[in-house]
Amino acid sequence: MAKKIKEDRKSFFAYVRSKSKTNVKVGSVIDNRGQVVSDANEKVELLNDFFWSVFTKEDNTEFPAPDNCFDDDQQDRLLDIAIEPETIEAKLRNLKPDKVAGDDNMSPRLLKSISSEIAVPVAIIFRKSLDTGCVPGDWRTANITPLFKKVKGCQVENYHPVSLTSQICKVVESLLRDELVYHLEKHNLINNSQYGFRKGYSCATNLLTFLETATACVDDKLNVDTIYLDLAKAFDKVSIND
Secondary structure, eight states: OOOTTTTTTHHHHHHHHHHHHOOOOOEEOOOOOOOOOOOOOOHHHHHHHHHTTOOOOGGGGGOOOOOOOOOOGGGOOOOOOOOHHHHHHHHHHOOOOOOOTTOOOOOOHHHTHHHHHHHHHHHHHHHHHHHOOOHHHHHEEEEEEEEEEESOOOOOEEEEEEEEEHHHHHHHHHHHHHHHHHHHHHOSSOOOOOOOTTOOHHHHHHHHHHHHHHHHHHHTTTOHHHHHEEETTTTOBOOOOO
């Protein structure tokens, strides 16, 4: 298994977990009345209620109108994207086979092995989805897995949800992301201070830039004021519209 870890990581880590004495499953939790809950269905309801409670509902009517970055010529606007079966096939072939399938039960290993056969149907569905503005139901559902974060595992507040969505949907999302990022960078619409989710940018490059600025200020005997912000449950507070 160690020699084949690059091709089959799932079997290797499954064996490691079988030898581990650490229980990573959700144990007993405490409800709002201080009672210990061990029943699986009751634990699911408690976790679901908590995950729902941290979602946010935004007022979509108060969004400011963006500045017009282009003139009246439409050629520089991103009005549509090209969907080529060859691109989808390449994305499917690059899927990691050890990843977990979504609610549609389509495993990455299966999708990778039949990538050439399903590339055209996926391209047709994706094209139809863009034209109609409707996303297939299997792409919008997910298996929610509670992931333990803090010390006390008996508190539902110490878990955060991880959504396991359709692998085909992730391929479609990656195509959209590639087109959006290419368009933004081509027209210099991303500020250089944006380091997150950009190729060639990371926390390390951000810290190096900040350190260079702070060091220069210290050398010039200038004061440096720094404000650190941390959003509590930032990835849990997804905007949910009824």
